[in-house]
Amino acid sequence: MAVITVIAGAGVAISLAVQVFFDRPVPSDDELIAKKAGLTQYRLQEAAKDGSLSDKEIERAAGDDRWSAERGSTGIRIMVAYPHTDTDKACYRFTLAQPLDPRGDVDRERLDRCPGDLAAS
Numbered sequence: 784m785a786v787i788t789v790i791a792g793a794g795v796a797i798s799l800a801v802q803v804f805f806d807r808p809v810p811s812d813d814e815l816i817a818k819k820a821g822l823t824q825y826r827l828q829e830a831a832k833d834g835s836l837s838d839k840e841i842e843r844a845a846g847d848d849r850w851s852a853e854r855g856s857t858g859i860r861i862m863v864a865y866p867h868t869d870t871d872k873a874c875y876r877f878t879l880a881q882p883l884d885p886r887g888d889v890d891r892e893r894l895d896r897c898p899g900d901l902a903a904s
Contacts, residue, residue: 816865820875828887849901864901872897
């Protein structure tokens with residue numbers, strides 16, 4: 784009898800958990816874009832740990848999103864445009880200080896608007 788009670792209790796708990804999972808709100812566009820930017824930041828950090836960062840590594844980090852990079856003696860600035868709405872984009876700037884170090888530190892900043900070369904579709 785105790786086994787039946789435990790099984791019934793587990794069934795009720797699973798049923799409630801499934802309902803709560805499917806009742807969660809749909810994430811906003813801003814939240815989804817922030818998550819994509821976080822993934823890009825992580826991928827850039829991993830790629831930079833060896834002390835170099837190639838355009839191919841930046842392309843892999845940005846995925847299917849448009850990007851541009853500026854390399855200078857003090858650092859690398861990478862801008863990525865993420866689709867925000869049907870007609871708009873949200874852009875982030877990722878900055879890596881030169882020389883690149885094994886920690887692969889990457890600063891991330893959301894821009895108020897996309898640079899001209901990334902604003903076009």
